[in-house]
Amino acid sequence: MAALAPSLNAARRLVIKIGSALLVGPDGLRSQWLRGLCGDVAEWRRRQCDVVLVSSGSIALGRRVLDLPDGPLPLEQAQAAAAVGQIRLARAYEEALAPHGVKTAQILLTLEDSSNRRRYLNSRATLQTLMSLGVVPIVNENDTVATDEIRFGDNDRLAAQIAVTCGADQLLLLSDVDGLYTANPKTDPTARHLPVIEYLTPEIEAMGGDPVSGLSKGGMKTKLMAARTAVSGGCAMAIAEGSVDRPLTAVMNGARSSWFLAEGDPQAARKRWIAAMKPKGTLVIDAGAMQALQHGKSLLPAGVVTVAETFGRGEPVKITGPEGQSLGCGLSRYTADEIRRIAGNHSGRIEAILGYPGRAAVIHRDDMVL
Ligand SMILES: Nc1ncnc2c1ncn2[C@@H]1O[C@H](COP(=O)(O)OP(=O)(O)O)[C@@H](O)[C@H]1O
Numbered sequence: 001m002a003a004l005a006p007s008l009n010a011a012r013r014l015v016i017k018i019g020s021a022l023l024v025g026p027d028g029l030r031s032q033w034l035r036g037l038c039g040d041v042a043e044w045r046r047r048q049c050d051v052v053l054v055s056s057g058s059i060a061l062g063r064r065v066l067d068l069p070d071g072p073l074p075l076e077q078a079q080a081a082a083a084v085g086q087i088r089l090a091r092a093y094e095e096a097l098a099p100h101g102v103k104t105a106q107i108l109l110t111l112e113d114s115s116n117r118r119r120y121l122n123s124r125a126t127l128q129t130l131m132s133l134g135v136v137p138i139v140n141e142n143d144t145v146a147t148d149e150i151r152f153g154d155n156d157r158l159a160a161q162i163a164v165t166c167g168a169d170q171l172l173l174l175s176d177v178d179g180l181y182t183a184n185p186k187t188d189p190t191a192r193h194l195p196v197i198e199y200l201t202p203e204i205e206a207m208g209g210d211p212v213s214g215l216s217k218g219g220m221k222t223k224l225m226a227a228r229t230a231v232s233g234g235c236a237m238a239i240a241e242g243s244v245d246r247p248l249t250a251v252m253n254g255a256r257s258s259w260f261l262a263e264g265d266p267q268a269a270r271k272r273w274i275a276a277m278k279p280k281g282t283l284v285i286d287a288g289a290m291q292a293l294q295h296g297k298s299l300l301p302a303g304v305v306t307v308a309e310t311f312g313r314g315e316p317v318k319i320t321g322p323e324g325q326s327l328g329c330g331l332s333r334y335t336a337d338e339i340r341r342i343a344g345n346h347s348g349r350i351e352a353i354l355g356y357p358g359r360a361a362v363i364h365r366d367d368m369v370l
């Protein structure tokens with residue numbers, strides 16, 4: 001029996017990627033379309049769904065303002081265009097969401113921000129805080145500082161990385177095509193649409209071709225790479241035609257799309273990821289902390305007895321009980337030296353001891369596997 005596609009209606013945390021060609025037309029920003037999209041975003045917020053928007057379009061908007069020619073731009077010009085376009089892009093979202101009472105924030109990231117564990121944890125914490133405050137973050141690649149070696153280069157993969165980082169259960173790529181076909185439908189009239197992709201097999205991955213549109217970057221290739229990241233992170237991913245009015249409502253009402261099914265749920269995937277890491281050090285904790293962890297609490301400095309070896313912030317450490325029992329592992333929010341100084345102390349004393357404020361927990365329960 002064919003597997004069932006998830007319903008967009010059921011998303012609890014949704015990341016939506018908007019391609020340049022949707023947002024910017026021959027006459028500039030497609031304001032009316034953006035108002036429709038933002039009407040949908042507000043509707044999903046009303047349903048208590050957290051929403052993150054990953055939007056392309058800064059280069060497409062900026063190049064128009066700077067009168068740069070069509071076609072690929074040299075890196076420096078693309079970076080300049082992005083700097084000019086990004087302020088317009090962010091303002092457009094803010095203005096389209098404000099009438100619905102939805103607050104926005106701008107987040108610009110590079111590939112390094114996801115590969116460097118400390119920066120990754122910081123951006124994750126900021127995203128979580130923004131969502132807990134009901135804000136819709138607008139994310140784009142930080143094109144002004146991202147040179148070729150350190151860039152995602154396309155927002156499909158950035159969106160998948162964001163979806164996994166913030167534990168989203170669904171990722172929607174709004175594109176100029178209504179899903180994955182057996183070949184590029186713009187060039188091959190025999191191409192067949194695939195509504196549900198249960199497993200990302202090599203055959204499926206070979207279907208991804210390049211884009212035809214002049215504004216776009218990755219084509220289907222990068223969307224399939226995004227699918228690999230999303231589904232293995234426990235997030236279902238859909239590709240849908242975004243140019244229609246109110247594209248989320250359209251998908252919910254049955255507009256054609258392709259769904260890639262998730263492997264497990266986001267939390268389980270994150271725990272698998274942490275469990276697979278090689279610990280860099282060990283924290284020995286007392287009996288009270290051991291009991292607290294077993295009741296689903298975070299590890300506070302007060303419960304740490306000793307720290308072995310050297311590790312940095314965000315690195316994996318082993319957690320051991322007072323009798324040397326192996327309890328599990330987790331990502332440390334402090335360096336080994338910092339924990340040595342705050343061990344045994346109440347979290348309220350962290351700032352006085354270290355000389356700067358820090359997070360209350362040494363290992364947050366979301367970053368821990370027992
Ligand atoms: N197997 C395929 N199925 C669907 N589209 C494909 C396929 N291979 C290549 N494509 C191309 O990928 C395009 C979508 O990618 P792209 O233009 O980069 O979109 P976006 O700007 O939304 O990121 C389609 O319009 C199509 O030309």
Ligand SMILES: N[C@@H](CCC(=O)OP(=O)(O)O)C(=O)O
Nearest residue numbers: 020056057058059154155217
């Ligand atoms: N960061 C770039 C977007 C790059 C990109 O992935 O574009 P697209 O293929 O249209 O989603 C920009 O804002 O122009």
